[in-house]
Amino acid sequence: MADQDRKGPGRPRSARVDEAIVEAVYDLLSAGQSADAISIEAIAAKAGVGKATVYRRWPNKEALFIDAVTMMKGSLPEPRGESVRDDLVMLLQAMKNKRMEQYGRVTACLLPELVKSAEMHRVYQAAIEPRRNVMRQVLQRGIESGELRADLDVELTLLMLSGPNIAQNMLKWNPNVPSEGFAEKLVDAVLRGIAA
Template sequence: MTLSVDAVPDQDRKGPGRPRSARVDEAIVEAVFELLSAGQSADGISIEAVAAKAGVGKATIYRRWPNKEALLIDAVLAMKGPLPEPRGESARDDLVILVAAMRNKRMEQYGKATACLMPELFKSPEMHRVYQGVAEPRRELMRSVLRRGIASGELRADLDVEMSVLVLSGPTLAQNMLRWNPNVPDDNFAESLVDFVLRGAHA
């Protein structure tokens, strides 16, 4: 759905010195998501198309981002959202929280958008670095949960932390982006995946 300028007023047009409108920023990034989720490749997206989708002028976008690449980078950053907060009660429960945060309803749209961004990540070292920078805090959060589980005796002392992070994250991303195995139900996905992995990780 295309947003109108009236619905999302651009405070940038009201004179110098005014703060940027967060609503306009969100509308522009949302327009990128919608275009990617509709199957538009990152290469094929233009500033003109984003502006039309967001209901703003091209100049409004260029006041915020110097080029399309910078806009895509911010879209990747916004895609992930804030870090989830583990409770610290058990490694199992905290891992469920982390995996579930990657499988919320919003992630279905983001998964499609990420799939369309994949060619850009392969071609552009800068985009790949940005994506890694966005993913790394989440990986480190999962590492910290696993290390805490090892320290408490809940998990095996010889557990390969990096491989565990990969095994927990990979299927989640594959289901988000590709619905890789439609025979795996969405209901209780996080609990099922974590419990499956932990069968070999428990002390």
């Protein structure tokens, strides 16, 4: 976003203020506060802005959290479309970024919220569905090209690829599995069962 993006009449928006507000959400979550307990007032105070500044950008806390989770995930990766394997590896590698440690703490703090709050579950699903859809399209393309089985359960395959990747990247679930080449090994293991 440009530093002075206009969203309509009035003062130009500052990308720095937007970032400060989103960073405040990350800081409050990674400090262990529950999403339900975090107020717009607390976010504004942490960001050093007024409550009205937050509301000019987001109509409510849910919209702000959707944007915060979406920004945490980064921009949507674009598969090259040459090979299902290469595209899946690229998508899994894109889930790991330089700020994974902080984002891992934020996500870990969100997990209990996703279990107990239907609202936060909706927020998280809304934020990750576009990413899930990119992988879904790669799998559908693989079925159509004959690279993958015609009877492939696409949704289950999404889970089989994403679940271990999230567990390993965020929680280091199994320290005996090296990070180097993990995405390639995971995709190859799943492909053995789903390839045509």
